[in-house]
Amino acid sequence: MNIDMIRAAARRLDGHVRRTPLLNSPFLDDIAGRRVWVKPECLQHTGSFKFRGGWSAVSALEPSVRAKGVIAFSSGNHAQGVAYAAKLHGVPAVIIMPADAPRLKIANTRALGAEVVLYDRMTEDRDAIGAAMAEERELTLIKPFDDPLVIAGQGTTGLEIAQQAAEAGIARADVIACCGGGGLTSGIALALEAEAPGLRARTAEPEGFDDAARSLAAGEITRNAALGGSICDAIVTPQPGDLTFPILKRLCGPGLVVSDAEALQAIGHAFNRLKLVAEPGGAVALAAALFRQDEIDGDDVIVTISGGNVDSDIFSRALATLD
Amino acid sequence: MNIDMIRAAARRLDGHVRRTPLLNSPFLDDIAGRRVWVKPECLQHTGSFKFRGGWSAVSALEPSVRAKGVIAFSSGNHAQGVAYAAKLHGVPAVIIMPADAPRLKIANTRALGAEVVLYDRMTEDRDAIGAAMAEERELTLIKPFDDPLVIAGQGTTGLEIAQQAAEAGIARADVIACCGGGGLTSGIALALEAEAPGLRARTAEPEGFDDAARSLAAGEITRNAALGGSICDAIVTPQPGDLTFPILKRLCGPGLVVSDAEALQAIGHAFNRLKLVAEPGGAVALAAALFRQDEIDGDDVIVTISGGNVDSDIFSRALATLD
Known part of the structure; x- marks a missing residue:
């Protein structure tokens, strides 16, 4: 870095x-x-x-990898940033969000074309959920900060x-x-x-x-x-x-x-x-x-x-x- | 024009x-x-x-004229624009405002260093009030739009x-x-x-x-x-x-x-x-x-x-x- x-x-x-x-x-x-x-x-x-990081990560992917789609987990802003960056690149995005995130963020993320998967912030491990879906669909995981x-x-x-x-x-x-x-x-x-x-x-x-x-x-x-x-x-x-x-x-x-x-x-x-x-x-x-x-x-x-x-x-x- | x-x-x-x-x-x-x-x-x-028009008018005045100060009448935004432009030029500003203008606009205009004079929008003629004060103090009247x-x-x-x-x-x-x-x-x-x-x-x-x-x-x-x-x-x-x-x-x-x-x-x-x-x-x-x-x-x-x-x-x- x-x-x-x-x-x-x-x-x-x-x-x-x-x-x-x-x-x-x-x-x-x-x-x-x-x-x-x-x-x-x-x-x-x-x-x-968060759109900066989302665009940075999505734009840097190999086109053939990018085409399979991206996945992110986020309380909302990273979600929207990645979703919109993916949409503008014409590739699918799956976003894993806490069920208690602000309504507006969940709605916006869906409206930006992403598939939203909700999880319980207190009882579920978003990292595990994200990793499993990424592997299953060959999505590229875009972490919210440690990337x-x-x-x-x-x-x-x-x-x-x-x-x-x-x-x-x-x-x-x-x-x-x-x-x-x-x-x-x-x-x-x-x-x-x-x-x-x-x-x-x-x-x-x-x-x-x-x-x-x-x-x-x-x-x-x-x-x-x-x-x-x-x-x-x-x-x-x-x-x-x-x-x-x-x-x-x-x-x-x-x-x-x-x-x-x-x-x-x-x-x-x-x-x-x-x-x-x-x-x-x-x-x-x-x-x-x-x-x-x-x-x-x-x-x-x-x-x-x-x-x-x-x-x-x-x-x-x-x-x-x-x- | x-x-x-x-x-x-x-x-x-x-x-x-x-x-x-x-x-x-x-x-x-x-x-x-x-x-x-x-x-x-x-x-x-x-x-x-309104700060654009205020700055444009105040900055165009002869320095000796500008030093005597400016006056404006406004429901609020022109007031703040002229007041701040005058303050940044280091000259006094008198602002004539309707008494029913939003509190925030009146307070801001005062905080920007202007002397605020309130009038009744329904019963008083702001143009007449402004013209009289301008003459009395040799202030330059900056109209809100027809200038x-x-x-x-x-x-x-x-x-x-x-x-x-x-x-x-x-x-x-x-x-x-x-x-x-x-x-x-x-x-x-x-x-x-x-x-x-x-x-x-x-x-x-x-x-x-x-x-x-x-x-x-x-x-x-x-x-x-x-x-x-x-x-x-x-x-x-x-x-x-x-x-x-x-x-x-x-x-x-x-x-x-x-x-x-x-x-x-x-x-x-x-x-x-x-x-x-x-x-x-x-x-x-x-x-x-x-x-x-x-x-x-x-x-x-x-x-x-x-x-x-x-x-x-x-x-x-x-x-x-x-x-």
């Missing part, structure tokens, strides 16, 4: 993936006590950065951040990414190491599911006690990946942790100040910038809003925090 | 105004029966395209659409703009005439406040019966402007009209499919693309989401349309 793989992914993604802007607002700066820059991957195709091609695709976000930060005159800053298994954060970290060494990647996670923060503190992979129960469903994973964690450990600053309530408040601010729809798991980095200012260095901070696939009832709860 | 003024505005705006992307979604295409392209000016600074520099600034949206449509391979399409006094639509129309003659500008308005559609049908300026009562507050104006209407008449197709309920539904779809926050007045063009497909020609349609400054209670009503 290296920067050349990210650059190669950027070439495959060119013209197919949106180059999202880098946004800011004086109102957010006031709250955070420094300039806040937002990379809105909620505006990416399928509503999250070099997927990390490379997510890392293109970091290439864009490096370039956009330079354009904005930002030489030094923390770059906070919403972190589940670490695919986005590790990809960004590698891109920044090569292209913007003054920028440092950091993870943001919800309380109770701060496996990356605790793993970084311990210097070794540490699991979460629970596997569900946060509204930040998109980034609730058991532990950092075997491929991603060594990258996080080498390159990232200390992990940041916010509450579900703070994630909801951040959604409210993104609504008010940026006119963006963020999902809870996609808002934890912004929440960290706004509400953990003592744990962040420098005059500027860059955050990802990594996804916007949120059901309206959760979004209404976030709007209520504005009153 | 001509294309050279828009090109000159584009040079003044360069580096200060966001070049918003052109977004799409297969889900919106399915509803509309053709490809739908969205120009999200809700992502512009201050949450609407060549403002139209030129809004027209830069059209220059971007022309370029982005060419990049997307769109040679022929209707370009629907949310229309109040006609500043945005007329500016876009002039830009398209010069840069993308296969694209045709059209107006979208809420029922009951369809002065542009009726004026276009009649061939002469026609007033609205009421001056308030739509949730589309941003685009409720008495009539098209004296400068804007001749441009609309010469260049635009028939005006499109949607209901408030359809505007709310369009907000819901923008939330779901584009992860964008649209305000009702900023969603009427998308509503027209989605719900007036028989009145639109061609395989592609381009719409502006012209603003996103919406209070959370109205937005919650829009989310309820998704159930």
